[in-house]
Amino acid sequence: MSSSMLPIVENIPVKYFIEPVPPMDRPRRFLEVFAAVLKHSHYRYVLDHFARVAAKCGMCAVECPVYQTTGITTDVPCARSGLLLDVYRRHFTAEGRLMARLTAARPLENADIDAMTEAFYRCTACRRCNLQCPMGLDHGLITHLGRYILSEMGIAPKALVVSVREQLVGKSGNTSGIPAPALLDTLSFLEEDLKDKFGLDIKLPTDVEGAEYVFFPAVSDYLLEPDVLMGQAAVFHATGDSWTIGTGYFDGINYGLFYNDRFLEDIVHKEVAECRRLKGKKMLIGECGHASRTAKGFVPTYGGENPPPVINILEYTDRAIQEGKLKLNPDVIEDRVTYHDPCNYARSGWIVEQPRRIIRSFIKDFVEMEPHGKENYCCGGGGGTVSIDEMRGFRTGIGGKRKAEQLRATGAKYVIAPCANCKKQLKEVIEDHKLEIELIGLHDLILRAIEF
Amino acid sequence: MAQLKVGDFSLDLDEDGFIQQPEKWDKNVALALAETEGVNELSEKHWKLVNYLREYYQKFGVAPMIRKVCKDTNMKLNEIYELFPSGPAKGACKVAGLPKPTGCV
Numbered sequence: 001m002s003s004s005m006l007p008i009v010e011n012i013p014v015k016y017f018i019e020p021v022p023p024m025d026r027p028r029r030f031l032e033v034f035a036a037v038l039k040h041s042h043y044r045y046v047l048d049h050f051a052r053v054a055a056k057c058g059m060c061a062v063e064c065p066v067y068q069t070t071g072i073t074t075d076v077p078c079a080r081s082g083l084l085l086d087v088y089r090r091h092f093t094a095e096g097r098l099m100a101r102l103t104a105a106r107p108l109e110n111a112d113i114d115a116m117t118e119a120f121y122r123c124t125a126c127r128r129c130n131l132q133c134p135m136g137l138d139h140g141l142i143t144h145l146g147r148y149i150l151s152e153m154g155i156a157p158k159a160l161v162v163s164v165r166e167q168l169v170g171k172s173g174n175t176s177g178i179p180a181p182a183l184l185d186t187l188s189f190l191e192e193d194l195k196d197k198f199g200l201d202i203k204l205p206t207d208v209e210g211a212e213y214v215f216f217p218a219v220s221d222y223l224l225e226p227d228v229l230m231g232q233a234a235v236f237h238a239t240g241d242s243w244t245i246g247t248g249y250f251d252g253i254n255y256g257l258f259y260n261d262r263f264l265e266d267i268v269h270k271e272v273a274e275c276r277r278l279k280g281k282k283m284l285i286g287e288c289g290h291a292s293r294t295a296k297g298f299v300p301t302y303g304g305e306n307p308p309p310v311i312n313i314l315e316y317t318d319r320a321i322q323e324g325k326l327k328l329n330p331d332v333i334e335d336r337v338t339y340h341d342p343c344n345y346a347r348s349g350w351i352v353e354q355p356r357r358i359i360r361s362f363i364k365d366f367v368e369m370e371p372h373g374k375e376n377y378c379c380g381g382g383g384g385t386v387s388i389d390e391m392r393g394f395r396t397g398i399g400g401k402r403k404a405e406q407l408r409a410t411g412a413k414y415v416i417a418p419c420a421n422c423k424k425q426l427k428e429v430i431e432d433h434k435l436e437i438e439l440i441g442l443h444d445l446i447l448r449a450i451e452f
Numbered sequence: 453m454a455q456l457k458v459g460d461f462s463l464d465l466d467e468d469g470f471i472q473q474p475e476k477w478d479k480n481v482a483l484a485l486a487e488t489e490g491v492n493e494l495s496e497k498h499w500k501l502v503n504y505l506r507e508y509y510q511k512f513g514v515a516p517m518i519r520k521v522c523k524d525t526n527m528k529l530n531e532i533y534e535l536f537p538s539g540p541a542k543g544a545c546k547v548a549g550l551p552k553p554t555g556c557v
Contacts, residue, residue, distance in 0.1 A: 015467060158467075159554070162554050163554040163555045166554055166555075171513075172513070172514070174555070175554060175555030175556065176514070176553065176554060176555035176556070176557060177513070177514055177551075177553075177554055177555070178514050179512060179513045179514060181512055181513075182512035182513060182514045182516075185512060185516075186516070186517050186520070189517065189519075189520050189523075193519075218555075218556050219555060219556075220555050220556040220557045222517060223514075223515065223516075223517050223518065223541075223553075223557055224517070224518060224557060226517060226519040253555060253556060288556075386556065387555065387556060389468070420556045421556060424556060424557070
């Protein structure tokens with residue numbers, strides 16, 4: 001392909017919240033925030049190491065779906081990370097400061113801050129590049145840190161900021177602004193639907209004290225994904241385990257992962273507090289990649305003494321099948337099905353085999369995308385970018401281009417994406433690339449095939 | 453900030469064209485909002501959907517689940533898209549004077 005055929009997007013139109021920092025003071029403010037973050041975190045150890053070993057060898061370039069599509073050198077992961085590592089070397093290491101003095105290096109400028117802002121939101125934080133880095137750099141972590149520093153000086157995408165504000169200080173206390181009475185109304189609607197479908201009283205129980213599992217889905221599922229929720233309720237009906245939804249707090253989403261560590265911690269506290277209020281034994285996270293990864297990774301860190309264990313619904317359903325508690329009719333789904341690995345499940349190898357065991361137990365015509373599992377391609381809307389509507393053209397045309405090609409190659413009728421983030425993004429990828437494939441959740445299909 | 457002109461007064465709009473003061477909503481505001489969505493006339497079916505969303509929002513403070521909208525108004529999702537091309541959340545809810553949905557929607 002000649003380079004002229006590549007779609008070049010120089011700037012993505014993201015609406016940022018910019019607190020009133022005078023333009024002249026932005027570089028100073030950036031360095032102050034950077035210094036404060038280094039002082040109050042463990043990032044210095046990581047940066048020290050990365051700044052020493054980063055070789056800019058470019059091995060990561062072939063792994064990045066954004067760079068593969070744009071061909072712009074600033075989209076190469078190590079070039080992007082280099083923006084922040086250069087600032088670190090220049091301002092926060094003794095050698096860097098000395099060299100800067102000897103060579104009269106130029107200071108940090110406004111343009112550098114704009115370049116970092118653009119670069120860190122072109123990255124979907126899928127961490128596919130980590131697989132190939134011979135020096136072990138985690139470019140996703142650098143993106144995360146870069147966004148954190150920017151957000152502390154008031155630069156963060158509006159879509160993320162308003163959602164987190166509603167979640168942490170708003171009336172509803174969740175990212176979609178769903179008040180508890182609306183949740184209850186929705187749950188009784190779903191229970192009616194289940195009754196119509198199966199003739200059974202399948203509950204979506206609320207505020208049950210001492211339940212084995214306290215359930216936190218992506219709260220947007222309560223607006224968009226009735227079948228996923230009913231499928232999960234049906235699985236619990238089959239296993240007979242006790243579970244509950246807490247009306248005090250019922251959102252698994254944690255956008256802190258995407259731009260700010262302080263919010264990440266505050267949101268984890270809310271989840272854990274609700275689990276404790278209900279004397280629940282474990283936290284169960286629904287079909288949502290980043291919600292699962294933040295809970296799994298940070299409840300042990302921020303969850304206080306004896307933090308509750310965290311499991312994901314796919315792990316739960318897989319085990320229920322292994323233990324023979326769940327019967328799925330293998331003759332219901334005849335169409336070809338493929339499975340999209342959410343990066344936040346699969347990159348670490350955490351949830352790769354479980355969904356495949358579930359799928360193979362009742363779906364005959366299952367095809368894989370290549371590559372898949374730990375090496376999967378991002379849906380193109382990772383790292384919180386899916387919530388930024390104005391980025392849609394970038395997300396589906398560039399970030400999601402490889403995924404669209406993969407989807408088309410399967411010839412499948414359905415693509416399963418067990419993640420609220422990937423679901424929204426893949427629906428838009430399918431629309432924008434005019435693909436003949438339908439997006440579906442894993443528990444939607446389970447709902448169709450489950451037998452009692 | 454963008455403004456929506458309705459008769460002789462105007463309302464603040466956010467960048468996505470949603471009204472900022474949901475309590476100021478009335479039928480004329482709905483008509484003006486519909487025009488911004490490229491819907492120049494509101495049929496009985498449009499009003500049925502808009503009024504349903506409005507009533508639900510006033511009772512519960514949020515839009516209902518999309519499946520519930522379809523069931524309660526007896527409309528299919530594609531019919532809603534025919535009425536409001538930007539769909540239930542970003543089209544119909546906007547005209548009904550709801551704020552822009554946040555989070556993963």
